[in-house]
Amino acid sequence: MKDISVKHLLGTEHLSKKDIELIFEWASHFKEIINRPIKKVPTLRDITIANIFFENSTRTKLSFELAEKRLSADVVNFSAGASSVKKGETLIDTVNNILAMKVDIIVMRHPEPGAALFLSKNVDSRVINAGDGTHEHPTQALLDSFSLLERFESLKGKRIAIVGDIKHSRVALSNIHCLKTLGAEVQVCGPSTLIPKYIDTLGVSVSHDLEETMRWADGLNMLRIQLERQEQSNLPSLRDYTLKYQLNRDLMDKVGKDLVVMHPGPINRGVEITSELADSDSSIILDQVENGVAIRMAVIFLLAQQLNRN
Amino acid sequence: MRPVTILDSKQLDLTLNRLAFQLVERYLDFDGTAIIGLQRTGAFLSEALVDKVRGIRKDCKVEHGLLDVTFYRDDFGRRDKPLAAASTELDFPIEQKRIILVDDVLYTGRTIRAALDALVSLGRPASVELLVLIDRRFSRQLPIEPSYTGQMVDSIATQHVQVEWDEKGFQKAVLFEKVDKG
Numbered sequence: 269m270k271d272i273s274v275k276h277l278l279g280t281e282h283l284s285k286k287d288i289e290l291i292f293e294w295a296s297h298f299k300e301i302i303n304r305p306i307k308k309v310p311t312l313r314d315i316t317i318a319n320i321f322f323e324n325s326t327r328t329k330l331s332f333e334l335a336e337k338r339l340s341a342d343v344v345n346f347s348a349g350a351s352s353v354k355k356g357e358t359l360i361d362t363v364n365n366i367l368a369m370k371v372d373i374i375v376m377r378h379p380e381p382g383a384a385l386f387l388s389k390n391v392d393s394r395v396i397n398a399g400d401g402t403h404e405h406p407t408q409a410l411l412d413s414f415s416l417l418e419r420f421e422s423l424k425g426k427r428i429a430i431v432g433d434i435k436h437s438r439v440a441l442s443n444i445h446c447l448k449t450l451g452a453e454v455q456v457c458g459p460s461t462l463i464p465k466y467i468d469t470l471g472v473s474v475s476h477d478l479e480e481t482m483r484w485a486d487g488l489n490m491l492r493i494q495l496e497r498q499e500q501s502n503l504p505s506l507r508d509y510t511l512k513y514q515l516n517r518d519l520m521d522k523v524g525k526d527l528v529v530m531h532p533g534p535i536n537r538g539v540e541i542t543s544e545l546a547d548s549d550s551s552i553i554l555d556q557v558e559n560g561v562a563i564r565m566a567v568i569f570l571l572a573q574q575l576n577r578n
Numbered sequence: 579m580r581p582v583t584i585l586d587s588k589q590l591d592l593t594l595n596r597l598a599f600q601l602v603e604r605y606l607d608f609d610g611t612a613i614i615g616l617q618r619t620g621a622f623l624s625e626a627l628v629d630k631v632r633g634i635r636k637d638c639k640v641e642h643g644l645l646d647v648t649f650y651r652d653d654f655g656r657r658d659k660p661l662a663a664a665s666t667e668l669d670f671p672i673e674q675k676r677i678i679l680v681d682d683v684l685y686t687g688r689t690i691r692a693a694l695d696a697l698v699s700l701g702r703p704a705s706v707e708l709l710v711l712i713d714r715r716f717s718r719q720l721p722i723e724p725s726y727t728g729q730m731v732d733s734i735a736t737q738h739v740q741v742e743w744d745e746k747g748f749q750k751a752v753l754f755e756k757v758d759k760g
Contacts (some may be wrong), residue, residue: 270660270735271660294663295628296665297646297648297663297665299664300665301649304699304700305701306700308701309649309650309699310650310695311648311649311650311651311654314654314655339649390648518588526586573652573654573661574658574660
């Protein structure tokens with residue numbers, strides 16, 4: 269058995285295929301455990317983890333906390349509103365205070381892109397990026413690919429489309445890196461105002477037509493329209509977006525293909541996807557949630573195991 | 579030291595037969611009883627043992643499962659090498675079952691302690707017995723003793739007992755001088 273090659277999980281960009289496969293292998297073991305009557309193992313009873321969330325999150329925080337508790341780690345939580353936090357001294361001060369309590373691993377969400385990297389260079393603990401602004405959200409991408417692999421035997425040559433607000437999405441960027449490393453073809457689809465100009469340098473194709481994308485794809489990852497991150501110019505009309513980019517039954521029937529449907533949540537039902545499709549057999553949204561705990565257990569386990577040998 | 583063969587393949591087969599007969603004598607038709615092999619090496623032994631039991635009692639209902647104890651070990655922070663896990667395969671409830679845990683070599687007893695933890699996290703068995711092929715006696719660090727033993731050997735800490743097998747079955751059990759592979 270091998271070690272993961274990175275000291276921190278800051279993004280999927282620098283994860284090798286072997287690293288991703290190692291995480292998936294351990295996640296499979298943990299998925300079996302979380303489906304037992306007693307979902308807890310005593311493995312990490314000597315490890316302390318701090319979840320520091322400088323930005324609101326319900327499901328990611330809950331998922332990390334469950335993962336940590338199911339591995340029997342000690343968990344401390346810290347939350348701060350974005351408005352009270354400035355990158356730099358304040359972040360380091362906060363974290364150093366937490367580190368003084370002998371924390372081994374920090375799980376951090378922060379509104380600034382690069383905050384996780386900055387932290388990893390300034391603290392002794394291992395850092396897991398739980399979302400840094402519009403940059404990366406690696407565990408989400410890992411659980412997305414892991415969920416796809418439960419439907420497809422391999423992602424090599426599979427065509428996966430990421431639809432919606434690519435510009436403001438950390439999920440999109442992490443997904444692109446992860447999927448491409450695993451051999452998938454990736455297309456992004458959305459209005460031109462929500463797709464960054466540099467995106468083709470990442471080796472993905474671009475479409476502005478959802479129907480055309482659906483004809484091309486084997487799977488769709490429908491991103492949430494992040495209403496809180498929109499500027500007027502990016503999305504002048506939610507109704508216009510819904511008309512052009514909403515995944516619904518009519519469109520699915522028109523394309524006539526059995527596409528796997530994903531969504532990182534929380535869903536704006538009736539905006540990017542209809543309830544009918546979100547709850548259909550094509551949807552693996554709840555699998556994503558379940559796999560999220562297993563993937564996070566695997567990442568924490570691998571970093572903790574490495575920590576003990578360094 | 580040169581490797582010393584503790585049991586060759588013929589002796590191994592005889593030993594397995596004896597152990598299987600001991601189990602049949604104790605459990606008869608194996609109603610409410612399960613044989614659980616510890617991953618990974620105990621798993622192969624348990625499969626061979628279940629085959630023998632079913633050969634002796636063709637109508638017996640012995641259930642067979644595999645248990646991985648990786649996450650229950652007490653040396654997570656003390657190992658030099660990364661852990662490797664195997665799957666736990668139990669497609670029956672262990673609640674109120676009579677369990678026979680099977681492992682190839684019993685040494686310090688720590689793996690069996692982890693196995694007992696792993697087992698009770700899955701339910702509350704009526705009883706648990708331990709069957710081992712090789713008992714390295716006088717090496718115990720915990721008060722754990724087998725209920726059924728294939729062969730007892732006296733060995734020191736720098737030695738290592740290995741049970742070898744191939745796709746046809748068990749080949750031999752050998753005592754080696756332990757070499758640190760770094």
